[in-house]
Amino acid sequence: MWTVIVLNVAYLRAVESRLLVDVVAEQGARITAVARDGPFCARVPHMRRWTLTDVVAHLGGVHRWAAGIVSARAMSTGHRRGTATGPELIDWFEDGLAQLVAVLAAADFSASCPNFSPGSDKTIGFWARRQAHETLVHRWDAEAAAGQITAVDSILATDGIDEVLTVFRRTRRSQPLPGSVVLTTTDTRRSWRVNPAPAPGRVEICSAESGVPGAVAAAVAAPAESLLLALWGRIPIDGGEFHVTGRREVATTFLPGPGPATER
Numbered sequence: 001m002w003t004v005i006v007l008n009v010a011y012l013r014a015v016e017s018r019l020l021v022d023v024v025a026e027q028g029a030r031i032t033a034v035a036r037d038g039p040f041c042a043r044v045p046h047m048r049r050w051t052l053t054d055v056v057a058h059l060g061g062v063h064r065w066a067a068g069i070v071s072a073r074a075m076s077t078g079h080r081r082g083t084a085t086g087p088e089l090i091d092w093f094e095d096g097l098a099q100l101v102a103v104l105a106a107a108d109f110s111a112s113c114p115n116f117s118p119g120s121d122k123t124i125g126f127w128a129r130r131q132a133h134e135t136l137v138h139r140w141d142a143e144a145a146a147g148q149i150t151a152v153d154s155i156l157a158t159d160g161i162d163e164v165l166t167v168f169r170r171t172r173r174s175q176p177l178p179g180s181v182v183l184t185t186t187d188t189r190r191s192w193r194v195n196p197a198p199a200p201g202r203v204e205i206c207s208a209e210s211g212v213p214g215a216v217a218a219a220v221a222a223p224a225e226s227l228l229l230a231l232w233g234r235i236p237i238d239g240g241e242f243h244v245t246g247r248r249e250v251a252t253t254f255l256p257g258p259g260p261a262t263e264r
Contacts, residue, residue, distance in 0.1 A: 179217025
C-alpha cells in the first residue's frame with residue numbers, strides 16, 4: 001500500500017507531486033490484476049448498471065483522454081470507452097495506463113494546461129492529481145465487483161476529499177443544500193465546511209476553521225476512506241463508521257449514497 005510521511009498529512013500537495021504518478025501506476029496495476037481474476041460480468045454493487053468490464057472500459061478511455069490533453073496542452077471533447085472485451089480489454093487498458101503514466105512522468109507539473117473545472121489550477125499538476133484520484137476510486141469499484149476490497153491509504157483519501165469538494169462539488173449545479181455541513185476525517189483530523197451559496201443550487205467550500213459566520217446544520221465524521229467513498233456516492237452514511245450530528249436530513253442531502261449519479 002502506498003504510504004508517505006509528511007509534515008501535513010492531510011494534503012498530497014505538500015508532498016513531492018510526482019508521487020501522484022506512482023499512485024496512478026499502482027492503482028491502475030491493481031485494477032489490471034483484479035480484472036484478470038475476473039469475472040468480467042461481476043456486478044459493481046453500488047452501480048446498478050455497471051460490471052467489472054464497464055469499470056475497465058470507462059477508465060481506460062479516461063486515461064487516454066487525460067494523456068491527450070496533457071500532451072497537446074489543449075482540452076478535447078470527452079473520452080471514448082473501450083469496446084474490446086475479455087483479455088483484449090485488459091491489454092487495451094494497460095496500454096492506456098502506460099501512456100498516461102509516461103506522459104505525466106515526462107511533464108513539467110507547473111506548466112500551463114487547461115481543464116474542465118472553473119477556478120481550478122490550470123496546470124499539468126491538476127491532471128496528475130485528478131487521474132490519481134480517478135484511478136483510486138475506480139480501483140475500489142473494480143475490487144467491490146470482484147469481492148476483493150483493499151484499504152485506501154488515509155493520506156491519499158484525505159487529499160481525495162479535498163479534490164472532490166474543490167474540483168467537483170464546488171462547481172456543480174443543482175445541489176440544493178438547506179444548511180451548512182461540516183465534514184471531518186477522524187483519522188487525519190481535517191475538516192471542511194460546505195455552505196449553501198448565494199446562487200441557487202450551488203455550494204461554497206471552506207475550511208471548518210475559517211470562521212465563516214452562521215450555524216452548522218449537520219456534521220459528519222468518519223475515517224478518510226469512508227468519507228471519500230460517501231462523497232463519490234459509493235457508500236451511504238448510515239454505517240457504523242459514520243458519526244452524524246445535527247439534522248441528518250441535511251447531511252444525507254449532501255451525501256445521499258449510491259444511486260444513478262454514482263455511475264460516472
